[in-house]
Amino acid sequence: MNLQKSFASFAVLFLGLFFAACQQKKPTLSALFTPLSARANYENTLKKTEGFDKNKLVEWDSIGNLAFSKNVEIPTPYRQTGFFLKGRAEVLAFEIPLKLGEQIDIQLTSDTADMQLFMDFFQKKEGRWHPIMKSKEGQTAFHFVVPKSETFLLRIQPQFHKDANYELKILKNPTYAFPVKGRKYEDVWSFWGDDRDAGKRKHEGIDVFAKRGEPLIAVTNGFVAEVGDKGLGGKQIYLRDAENNNAIYYAHLHKHLVVQGQEVEVGDTIGLVGNTGNASGTHPHLHFGIYLPGGQGAVDPLPFVKKHRNRFLNNIAIIKPDILNQGITYNDANFRSKPNGKNSLIKKLTNGSPVELLGTSGIWYHVRTLDGEVGFLHVSYVQQLKATQLS
Numbered sequence: 001m002n003l004q005k006s007f008a009s010f011a012v013l014f015l016g017l018f019f020a021a022c023q024q025k026k027p028t029l030s031a032l033f034t035p036l037s038a039r040a041n042y043e044n045t046l047k048k049t050e051g052f053d054k055n056k057l058v059e060w061d062s063i064g065n066l067a068f069s070k071n072v073e074i075p076t077p078y079r080q081t082g083f084f085l086k087g088r089a090e091v092l093a094f095e096i097p098l099k100l101g102e103q104i105d106i107q108l109t110s111d112t113a114d115m116q117l118f119m120d121f122f123q124k125k126e127g128r129w130h131p132i133m134k135s136k137e138g139q140t141a142f143h144f145v146v147p148k149s150e151t152f153l154l155r156i157q158p159q160f161h162k163d164a165n166y167e168l169k170i171l172k173n174p175t176y177a178f179p180v181k182g183r184k185y186e187d188v189w190s191f192w193g194d195d196r197d198a199g200k201r202k203h204e205g206i207d208v209f210a211k212r213g214e215p216l217i218a219v220t221n222g223f224v225a226e227v228g229d230k231g232l233g234g235k236q237i238y239l240r241d242a243e244n245n246n247a248i249y250y251a252h253l254h255k256h257l258v259v260q261g262q263e264v265e266v267g268d269t270i271g272l273v274g275n276t277g278n279a280s281g282t283h284p285h286l287h288f289g290i291y292l293p294g295g296q297g298a299v300d301p302l303p304f305v306k307k308h309r310n311r312f313l314n315n316i317a318i319i320k321p322d323i324l325n326q327g328i329t330y331n332d333a334n335f336r337s338k339p340n341g342k343n344s345l346i347k348k349l350t351n352g353s354p355v356e357l358l359g360t361s362g363i364w365y366h367v368r369t370l371d372g373e374v375g376f377l378h379v380s381y382v383q384q385l386k387a388t389q390l391s
Contacts, residue, residue, distance in 0.1 A: 037136075042116060046060075056089070063090065063091045067091050067157075068122075068153070070373070071153065071374065072366065076172040077308055077309075077312070079170075081165065081167045082319050082325075082358060083164070084162075085163060086161060086163045088160075089160070091157045092168075093155050096154055100148050101175050101305075102146045103143065103146065105141065105171045108166065108169075110164040117164075120155050121133035123150070123153075173307070176248075176266075177217060179216055179305060180215075181269070189209050190207035190285075207287055208285055209283055211273065213274075215272060220241050220266050222248070222264060223239070225238040227260050233249075233252065234274070234275075235252070235253035235256060246291065248288075250271060251288075254276065288305070317379040320384060327356075329349045329353045329382060331350065334381065335348065335369065337375050337376070341378075353369065354370050365379060365382050
């Protein structure tokens with residue numbers, strides 16, 4: 001294989017994809033962003049820059065649109081590092097499945113002073129991606145509370161004029177504190193949707209097993225809407241979330257330690273673990289549920305309280321800054337849609353296939369192939385080349 005010609009073909013194909021993106025019936029960047037956005041301000045600056053090649057701006061705009069069709073799915077938490085090249089249009093695009101009750105913090109940094117990195121977050125409505133969060137001038141992070149369980153799109157695009165190493169971190173956190181003091185996810189033994197009464201009904205909550213008398217805490221600020229001892233739940237408490245108006249349900253208590261109408265703050269002890277109600281024949285545990293306002297009913301409470309470690313493996317895969325961020329594959333390279341080895345295989349790339357190295361995450365390279373597809377390759381499948389080796 002003539003690698004120099006292959007990478008030249010790569011560049012031609014990629015430019016073709018840029019301009020094809022312009023022709024597709026997708027939202028253009030100009031339509032998506034108001035004049036007040038950091039991205040629009042940057043575009044306007046480029047248009048007014050004397051001697052700037054306006055075709056470059058069209059190219060930059062076009063590759064931004066590729067984010068809507070050429071992207072990868074990533075888990076959270078997630079970390080990726082890489083290198084952006086001066087004068088080259090580039091885009092990173094990630095589909096991120098998230099659940100109601102989760103919160104994410106997105107952090108994007110570079111090692112270059114005054115480097116502008118434009119981050120924008122999209123939600124799909126009626127089959128099209130619509131922006132719900134846009135970068136502001138100098139912004140390197142934003143916080144997002146998930147309004148409903150679905151997949152979102154994060155797009156990152158650097159300015160033209162500077163080289164920079166970048167680091168992307170997506171940290172995931174729960175909306176609420178864990179309801180049993182000193183306990184955690186591993187103490188949940190029964191989950192949302194499990195069968196109850198021989199399959200006649202489904203479990204509308206989670207069960208956190210603990211010792212009798214262990215303290216139950218308010219998972220958020222609010223007030224006690226109801227205190228009772230009745231039915232399947234036995235001794236129970238309903239809290240009302242002061243911010244979101246969710247009803248938060250604690251059941252099978254050994255003892256109440258609050259009264260109706262009492263205001264509480266996150267971390268306050270409100271009761272003790274027990275096994276009252278229909279749990280009288282079981283080990284002590286808390287049945288914990290969440291009900292959305294306006295009659296929307298119960299939702300899975302686990303994403304609201306599950307704490308994530310937000311730790312990352314060191315990057316074994318390394319990207320070295322060169323002219324094209326080039327690499328080639330070893331034989332039978334598994335090209336995957338996600339950075340994992342489970343049910344994510346797109347196809348196999350033959351020995352010597354050129355790839356553009358977009359970033360690295362632990363043992364995975366985030367790459368673009370010669371035909372414009374984006375995905376992941378295990379570090380063992382890729383050899384990075386210096387530009388001088390292609391001449």
